[in-house]
Amino acid sequence: HKKNLRKPLLMLDGKQKELSETKTSSGYRRIKGPAGSGKSQVLAARAANLALNGKRVLILSYNITLYAYLRDLVRRVLLPYPKKERERAHRNVEYYHYHGWCRLLYRRLTKGRDIFIDAVRSDDSTDEAEEMFKRQSAKALKLIKQQSEEEKYDVILVDEGQDWRLYMWDVVRAAVKKDGELILTADKTQDLYGTASAWTDEAMIGAGFRGGWVNLEGSYRLPKDYIPFVSDFAERFFTEDRRELPNDDQQELAIDETVKHWIQLDDDYEDTTERCVEVIANKLPLCEQDELPYSDITFLAIDNKRGNRVVRHLKEEKGIKSIFTFANDYDVQKQQKLAFSISKELVKATTIHSFKGWESPLLLVQIERDARIGVNNEYLATIYTALTRLKCSVRGKAYISVVCSDPYFSDYGCSWSE
Numbered sequence: 323h324k325k326n327l328r329k330p331l332l333m334l335d336g337k338q339k340e341l342s343e344t345k346t347s348s349g350y351r352r353i354k355g356p357a358g359s360g361k362s363q364v365l366a367a368r369a370a371n372l373a374l375n376g377k378r379v380l381i382l383s384y385n386i387t388l389y390a391y392l393r394d395l396v397r398r399v400l401l402p403y404p405k406k407e408r409e410r411a412h413r414n415v416e417y418y419h420y421h422g423w424c425r426l427l428y429r430r431l432t433k434g435r436d437i438f439i440d441a442v443r444s445d446d447s448t449d450e451a452e453e454m455f456k457r458q459s460a461k462a463l464k465l466i467k468q469q470s471e472e473e474k475y476d477v478i479l480v481d482e483g484q485d486w487r488l489y490m491w492d493v494v495r496a497a498v499k500k501d502g503e504l505i506l507t508a509d510k511t512q513d514l515y516g517t518a519s520a521w522t523d524e525a526m527i528g529a530g531f532r533g534g535w536v537n538l539e540g541s542y543r544l545p546k547d548y549i550p551f552v553s554d555f556a557e558r559f560f561t562e563d564r565r566e567l568p569n570d571d572q573q574e575l576a577i578d579e580t581v582k583h584w585i586q587l588d589d590d591y592e593d594t595t596e597r598c599v600e601v602i603a604n605k606l607p608l609c610e611q612d613e614l615p616y617s618d619i620t621f622l623a624i625d626n627k628r629g630n631r632v633v634r635h636l637k638e639e640k641g642i643k644s645i646f647t648f649a650n651d652y653d654v655q656k657q658q659k660l661a662f663s664i665s666k667e668l669v670k671a672t673t674i675h676s677f678k679g680w681e682s683p684l685l686l687v688q689i690e691r692d693a694r695i696g697v698n699n700e701y702l703a704t705i706y707t708a709l710t711r712l713k714c715s716v717r718g719k720a721y722i723s724v725v726c727s728d729p730y731f732s733d734y735g736c737s738w739s740e
Contacts, residue, residue: 325716330401331367347532349504350529350531352507352536354537354566356568357541359568360542365479366396368479369415378416379479380418380497381481383418384482386656388678393415396412396415459487459489475498476499476503477498478497479505481507485514491506510565513703543713551738558734579718583724585597590693598688599635601686601725612717614683617667617668619686620685620711621669621672622672623672625673626673629648629688630648630649630650645669647659647673648671659672659676681711682711683715689724689727709722
């Protein structure tokens with residue numbers, strides 16, 4: 323990961339380059355594409371280009387951990403420029419997750435006065451939380467309307483737009499200048515919160531967009547020999563209207579080698595902790611053999627409770643430390659997410675939700691479900707998102723292991739053959 327941060331981020335095809343350098347007549351643009359198609363890279367390049375020209379840019383994500391990754395992408399775009407130009411551009415770009423940005427607005431626009439702020443957890447999907455989301459956004463919108471035109475942003479870029487509610491988009495629209503620019507990217511197959519259905523063409527008529535979506539095709543990140551297995555998952559478990567399938571058209575010259583293991587536990591719904599700990603410990607000698615840093619190992623937990631069990635056993639039984647985001651206290655967990663960095667030299671451990679948008683060449687995915695809980699679209703999207711976080715290492719190899727106790731996926735797991 324540190325090697326990647328020292329490499330300039332180059333646009334991979336003409337369409338990406340065009341999107342990063344042009345503005346629509348309305349200033350609004352929406353981009354969709356499958357996992358690994360370069361949506362985040364386009365946003366980063368567009369942000370860097372505009373910041374170099376003195377524009378004030380805001381990059382927003384929904385989950386807390388993602389905007390740190392977007393900041394790294396912008397840094398890579400700016401690497402070829404002289405130091406003074408880079409520093410000036412960096413000062414022109416701000417990065418926040420949506421709820422953190424709303425809280426910042428309260429502080430800025432009320433000049434530090436302590437006003438009531440709803441304690442909203444972005445991963446809460448209850449009806450009560452939804453009402454709190456709406457109240458928070460309504461307050462933010464009211465404050466933004468008090469701003470002068472000069473105080474607003476020239477450009478706002480939104481990544482993983484399928485996670486957003488339309489009323490949040492209304493807040494974002496109000497924060498950009500009248501002649502400003504708004505770009506939204508989305509992948510409906512990674513709909514973890516069940517919100518993508520709200521982003522229909524009919525619903526978006528009043529959202530400022532004209533014309534259809536811009537489609538990015540192919541997958542530059544996923545290993546070529548692994549793409550058929552990801553596509554097979556989407557075709558098995560998603561209806562046609564809910565999937566964006568990656569393809570390998572853009573990688574015909576690539577030579578990738580994916581080592582993949584699907585471990586289906588014999589006892590359905592059993593605790594996967596022990597097997598996950600074993601897999602991580604067994605990957606350490608593999609890293610030495612293939613000259614990969616063990617800190618590239620990334621464990622993706624199905625939820626905080628189960629993830630916490632794994633990192634605790636990993637430390638107590640194997641002496642392996644990790645950087646993780648599983649604290650029971652929400653405020654502590656939030657600080658862990660803000661501090662989460664892919665370049666820290668420890669095993670990485672976080673939930674699938676928090677790792678959406680990120681990537682790693684050494685993945686362990688945990689699939690575990692209570693027998694009393696059914697399978698729904700959000701659950702399937704969560705598993706798909708985890709499987710698509712894989713990327714090739716600088717040596718052209720990728721490793722993924724899945725520890726699964728859910729019998730719903732046993733037939734699919736057999737298709738991996740290993």
